Amino acid sequence: MADDTPKRVLVIDDATLVRRYYRSALERAGFEVAEALNGVEALEHLLAARFDLLVVDVNMPQMDGLSFLQTLRAKSLPLSSTPALVTSTESAPQRIAAASAAGANFYVVKPLHAEALVQYASLLCGIRHG
Amino acid sequence: MIFTEAKRYYVERRAVDRMLGTRSDSFEHYFGRLRADVQGEIEQFVNAFTVNETYFYREEHQLVCLTSDLLAARLTVKPRGEPIRIWSVPCSTGEEPYSIAIWLLENWPHVDEYDIEIVGSDIDTDAVALARVGVYGKRALMRLPARLVDKYFEADDGASWRILDDLRQSVRFTAVNLVDRANTRLHGKFDVIFCRNVLIYFDDLARRTAAENLFENLSPGGFICLGHTESMSRVSPLFDVARFADAIVYQRPMR
Amino acid sequence: MPLIRKPPSAAAPQTAAPALDARAVLEALARGNDDERWAAARAAADFPAAVPALGDALAHEKSPTVRQALFSALARIATPQSVETILPFLRSDDALIRTEASDALLAMRDVAWPFVPVLLRDPDASVRTQACVLVRDMPSPVAVSLCCDLLDSEPDPNVCAAAVEALAEIGEASALPALMRCADRFRATPFLEFSIRIAIDRVRSQVLNPRA
Numbered sequence: 001m002a003d004d005t006p007k008r009v010l011v012i013d014d015a016t017l018v019r020r021y022y023r024s025a026l027e028r029a030g031f032e033v034a035e036a037l038n039g040v041e042a043l044e045h046l047l048a049a050r051f052d053l054l055v056v057d058v059n060m061p062q063m064d065g066l067s068f069l070q071t072l073r074a075k076s077l078p079l080s081s082t083p084a085l086v087t088s089t090e091s092a093p094q095r096i097a098a099a100s101a102a103g104a105n106f107y108v109v110k111p112l113h114a115e116a117l118v119q120y121a122s123l124l125c126g127i128r129h130g
Numbered sequence: 131m132i133f134t135e136a137k138r139y140y141v142e143r144r145a146v147d148r149m150l151g152t153r154s155d156s157f158e159h160y161f162g163r164l165r166a167d168v169q170g171e172i173e174q175f176v177n178a179f180t181v182n183e184t185y186f187y188r189e190e191h192q193l194v195c196l197t198s199d200l201l202a203a204r205l206t207v208k209p210r211g212e213p214i215r216i217w218s219v220p221c222s223t224g225e226e227p228y229s230i231a232i233w234l235l236e237n238w239p240h241v242d243e244y245d246i247e248i249v250g251s252d253i254d255t256d257a258v259a260l261a262r263v264g265v266y267g268k269r270a271l272m273r274l275p276a277r278l279v280d281k282y283f284e285a286d287d288g289a290s291w292r293i294l295d296d297l298r299q300s301v302r303f304t305a306v307n308l309v310d311r312a313n314t315r316l317h318g319k320f321d322v323i324f325c326r327n328v329l330i331y332f333d334d335l336a337r338r339t340a341a342e343n344l345f346e347n348l349s350p351g352g353f354i355c356l357g358h359t360e361s362m363s364r365v366s367p368l369f370d371v372a373r374f375a376d377a378i379v380y381q382r383p384m385r
Numbered sequence: 386m387p388l389i390r391k392p393p394s395a396a397a398p399q400t401a402a403p404a405l406d407a408r409a410v411l412e413a414l415a416r417g418n419d420d421e422r423w424a425a426a427r428a429a430a431d432f433p434a435a436v437p438a439l440g441d442a443l444a445h446e447k448s449p450t451v452r453q454a455l456f457s458a459l460a461r462i463a464t465p466q467s468v469e470t471i472l473p474f475l476r477s478d479d480a481l482i483r484t485e486a487s488d489a490l491l492a493m494r495d496v497a498w499p500f501v502p503v504l505l506r507d508p509d510a511s512v513r514t515q516a517c518v519l520v521r522d523m524p525s526p527v528a529v530s531l532c533c534d535l536l537d538s539e540p541d542p543n544v545c546a547a548a549v550e551a552l553a554e555i556g557e558a559s560a561l562p563a564l565m566r567c568a569d570r571f572r573a574t575p576f577l578e579f580s581i582r583i584a585i586d587r588v589r590s591q592v593l594n595p596r597a
Binding site: 153 | 387388390391393404427449453457492493522556587590591
């Protein structure tokens with residue numbers, strides 16, 4: 001079934017400038033964007049509305065991105081299967097493994113390029129977790 | 131909103147509150163944040179002009195949530211015979227705890243089947259004293275239907291109404307400092323805490339301490355409601371986020 | 386007779402646990418169950434001598450709730466020793482522990498500030514980034530100076546981005562030259578270029594509204 005409604009992305013990062021950069025790139029590409037500054041705020045958004053994709057930073061105050069993902073994946077469907085792109089400053093294999101174990105679908109090392117973000121977002125909005 | 135010269139002090143106080151809340155050390159710095167809408171400052175600024183108003187049935191959706199979902203959830207895990215305990219803190223001059231009492235009487239079919247303890251607490255002992263007296267003006271009652279004013283109040287003079295004694299006796303008032311653990315612990319464990327529009331005024335350390343105190347004052351699985359513009363995302367990771375039809379609330383995890 | 390039926394002994398809420406002395410705190414931190422370790426961690430805030438024991442407890446504590454109370458105790462004790470006890474946890478492999486440690490330092494504010502210049506030169510880029518978050522709340526002349534120095538020599542664009550974020554929020558005109566030099570250095574990093582452009586705009590709008 002063709003779906004013309006814009007895909008909704010929740011950008012989860014404590015840095016205002018990062019959220020702004022992602023928002024501008026994603027909105028230009030036709031996505032609808034909401035923002036959260038940490039995992040707690042992200043959960044509040046997700047319990048109130050459906051999203052097609054999460055872009056999740058790892059290091060955030062109160063609740064980090066991996067703890068957030070673990071909490072999310074423990075909830076019931078369909079919420080728990082929302083695709084998640086984890087962004088991180090770390091490239092070490094054990095950090096990537098930790099993200100995967102927490103429930104990441106995709107992992108990208110920061111800083112992210114606007115075009116790459118849009119490509120990954122478009123790709124991931126067609127994939128369901130699990 | 132329109133403000134006359136007479137309201138200058140009111141406006142200045144709200145602007146200063148937002149400057150403190152954003153740690154702006156000059157008005158120019160704050161104004162820059164406001165114009166650029168940094169972290170939703172426009173909304174925060176607007177809310178600052180309504181947040182400290184207290185009146186009966188304020189944030190009614192949380193009262194709906196209380197009787198639609200929160201009490202039922204608590205009753206599935208509470209031992210039989212254990213009273214239901216609800217805390218309104220800060221209670222200011224009593225509008226919130228009395229509202230809870232009236233709301234329960236009007237909207238909860240099981241209100242007569244359980245022992246219910248409603249406690250209202252505030253750091254301002256003058257406000258607590260006024261809460262015990264229970265006399266209110268027209269503005270505080272503006273959201274209450276006339277039928278409820280007639281039912282639960284008696285006219286005190288032309289411009290004020292006194293809560294009926296039977297209702298006044300349904301609420302216990304205390305003084306409390308949320309940051310003082312020895313003080314908060316005396317209040318025991320609650321099923322539901324309403325803690326609206328006070329944590330935003332604390333600095334990081336005080337907010338953290340208050341959140342831990344409130345955590346201790348909740349039974350496992352108990353709920354805490356913040357003001358509708360507030361979020362635990364800026365306060366503490368101790369609580370789970372819980373969504374119900376009428377409100378997002380926070381929950382102390384069950385063991 | 387109240388309209389709401391109250392419990393018979395309405396004046397008697399559940400009793401609070403007895404206050405713990407220093408020895409009981411240390412004992413419970415090491416050997417207590419979840420509730421006992423939580424209570425001991427909270428009580429430890431009154432005993433500066435408990436700092437080493439709090440550090441030991443943090444090294445093994447698996448419960449995030451108890452860890453929150455342990456970090457809070459260190460934040461409330463607020464001595465240089467408590468800062469030093471927290472710092473190693475900024476390097477944890479566990480993202481949540483890094484967050485908890487960072488939040489605790491933010492709550493300690495002025496006690497943590499003397500450590501910031503050293504943290505800004507830490508070999509670990511993640512620690513340098515967290516130091517930039519601490520810088521944001523420091524008095525603005527010092528904060529601006531530290532961020533600008535960092536922007537002139539920092540090789541990692543993510544750390545630069547954190548310093549740019551701090552400068553954008555502080556909004557001081559004296560940051561402009563360093564911001565522009567950093568933009569030159571990182572022409573190949575569009576995100577950083579974008580961030581610096583926004584920061585420059587923000588700073589310039591402060592300049593147009595000079596302080597009295």
